[in-house]
């Protein structure tokens with residue numbers, strides 16, 4: 001399967017994704033993140049969530065990211081966050097260092113999830129928390145974009161581990177499963193010209209992974225439907241999978 005080149009899309013990434021305030025609010029409600037807390041964002045990309053979390057908590061926030069292009073954008077965003085080159089299986093910090101480790105929309109890029117959980121466990125303090133923010137296979141099938149680009153569902157179900165697989169692989173590294181929480185499922189939205197524009201910029205990574213003919217056909221259908229006004233749809237939601245290091 002081809003992979004997404006984040007260096008190439010780093011310059012348009014922030015046109016497509018912004019920090020998710022509701023997600024950060026949810027983290028704050030779940031955890032006691034005081035000024036002394038150490039927090040790691042794995043695969044922080046352009047630092048959207050890392051930046052917001054640092055601003056609202058004043059905790060010690062760190063981000064690691066393998067793409068030089070994404071990392072450079074992150075560094076420009078917030079000089080109070082320590083951004084370093086690294087990946088999920090190579091966390092460049094000492095053992096027992098972090099109170100909270102999270103990753104948003106990254107696990108489907110990680111080639112070896114067992115090594116990732118072993119490395120997260122090494123970097124976490126005892127009683128430290130982990131949150132993996134991702135989508136279940138069911139949520140992938142329900143995405144609004146699948147109406148126009150059906151091939152993106154199979155491409156992404158092949159890339160994304162489903163939730164029970166994530167729980168099993170974390171358990172194999174002795175991380176204790178706490179719970180899953182779901183955000184945004186079935187929330188009504190309207191797809192308008194901005195959606196078409198983002199599709200045309202190929203700001204959604206799965207559009208880089210389907211055949212050109214399917215992409216062209218989907219864009220045409222989307223353009224045709226938008227001639228009659230916005231398209232009513234619903235969000236398929238995100239799943240947060242929570243663990244603790246016993």
Ligand SMILES: C[S@@+](CC[C@H](N)C(=O)[O-])C[C@H]1O[C@@H](n2cnc3c(N)ncnc32)[C@H](O)[C@@H]1O
Pocket residue numbers: 006017042043044045046047048049065066067070086087088089103104105106109110111
């Ligand atoms: C969809 S972006 C998400 C970025 C950021 N977490 C956010 O929510 O905006 C996926 C990110 O994962 C990074 N990535 C790819 N492979 C990775 C790996 N093995 N470990 C950690 N991050 C990885 C990519 O470079 C990219 O920045």
